[in-house]
Amino acid sequence: MTLTTKATGSRIISVLEQAWLAVRAQHPEVPDVVVITGAGSEGAWMTWGHFNASRWRRDGRATPEMFASGELLGLGGRRVMEVLLHEAAHALAAVRGIEDVTSSNRYHNRAFLRLASEMGLKGPRERDKTIGWSACVITDATADRYRDTIKMLDAEKLPYVDHPSVAAYRQWMAEKSTGEAPAAGDAPDDDQGGQGEGEEDAPEPLPRLPRTPKGIGGSGTGRNGTRIKVGCGCRSTWVTYAFWDCGGITCDACGEAFDEVGSTS
Template identity: 40%
Template sequence: MTTTTITVPLVAAIEEAWAAIQDRHEDVPEVVVTLASGNGRGGMAYGHFAASRWARGDALVHELLVGGEGLQRGGRAVLGTLIHEAAHAAAEARGIKDTSRQGRFHNTRFKAIGEEFGLTLTKDPSIGWSITDVPDATADSYRHAIDALDAAIVAYRLTDIGAVSKKTNSGVVAVCECGRKLRVSRSTFEVGPIVCGVCNAEFEAEDDEG
C-alpha cells in the first residue's frame, strides 16, 4: 500500500534548502525545523528563528519555525523566508544584536547581513528592514532548492479567523538597558526607535496596556 504524506517531503525540502544556505554561508548553524501557525499577536509571521530552544544531550540546538500559512506563496518566497531566518541565525552566531522591541524591529545590522545573503530588504515603518524579496540572481543560485520546495508544497495552512490582531493605539510600557521606563502610545512607539540618553540603548516594549 502506498502512503502519501505531506509533512515528510516538505520538511526534507526545507532542510535541503537550509543546507544549501549553509553551503554558501558557513556561520549559519544547524536548526530543528518545526511547522506551525504563523498567527500571533503581532500579525502573520512566515518564519521565526529562536536560539537554543532544543536540547540534544548536553548541547543546545536552535529552532527554525516555518509558518504554514506562508507556504501558499510558493518555493521562491519560502526560500526568501529561510534566507531571512538564516540571516538572524548568522547574527546570533556573530554576536550581533540585529533586532529590538522584543525581536520585532529589524535594524540596519540585520539589513546588512540579509543583503550579504542575497536578499532585497525593504523597510516597514513598524518592524524595520523586514520586508523580504528574492532577486533573480539569488533565485538562480538556489534554483534546485526552489524547485524542490515547489514540488514539496502540496498544502498550506488556512488562516484562523480573527486570529490576526488589528493594530491599535493602546499604550506601551518600554524599558531600556539601564532600567528607565517610559509610557507612550503604540503609534508613537512604532514610528521608530526611542533611544535612552543615559545608556544609549533603545527602549523595548515591556508590557501592553489593554
C-alpha cells in the same frame, strides 16, 4: 496491504531541511537547526518564520530552532526561500553575537539589513518605524543561485495551512512582480526602536489586498478598499477584508469583540 500518504508532517520537514541545507552550503557559518512548522496566523497577525538560537537541546547543548509557517508553504518556492534567507540572517546574527532586532524582536535594525544583504536579500527603500528594515526581498540573482532548491520546493506541492492570507499574499506578490520591496513607512532614515532581546521574529500585519478595479465585484459592498480598520475596547488594528469576512475577532487583552472602524485603499 501497504498504506502510503504524501501529506505527512515528516515530508514537509524533510523538504524544509533540504532547503536549509542549501542555504548552509552557500553560507557555512549558518548553523544547523531543528526545523518546525505549524500555523503562523494569530488574529490579524502572521509569523511567516522565526529563528530562536537556543530553544532546543541536543547532546546537552543548545540547538537553534527555525520555524516556517504552514501558510508560507502555499506561496511557492521563491517565497519560501526568501523567508528562509531572512531567518538565516538572524542565525548569522546569533552566531556572530550581533544584536539585529530590538523592541521585543519586532524592529529590524541596520545590522539586520547588512546581514540580509549578505544572504542575498534586498532591503526596502525606507525603514518602517515599527519593523525597521524587515521587509527584505530575494533578488533575481539570489533566486537563480537557489533555482534547483526553488524548483524542488515547487515540485513537491507540499500541503499548506489554508488561510485567507495565502490568497491575499498571492495577489499582493502579483502586484509587486517587479521584485522591488514596497516602501515601508515614512519614518526618517535612521535606526531607532528601543531595546529588546532574543532572536525570534515578532508577527507582522497580514498582507494588504490589492485595490479591486472599479466595477469588478463587490458593487455596493464597500469592499473596494484594501484593508479595514477594526477596534476593540483597548486598541485598533488593520486587517484584510478577506480575513475580516471569515468571522469576528476577539481581543485577548480586554475580551471584547473587534468592530469595524474604517477602511483604507
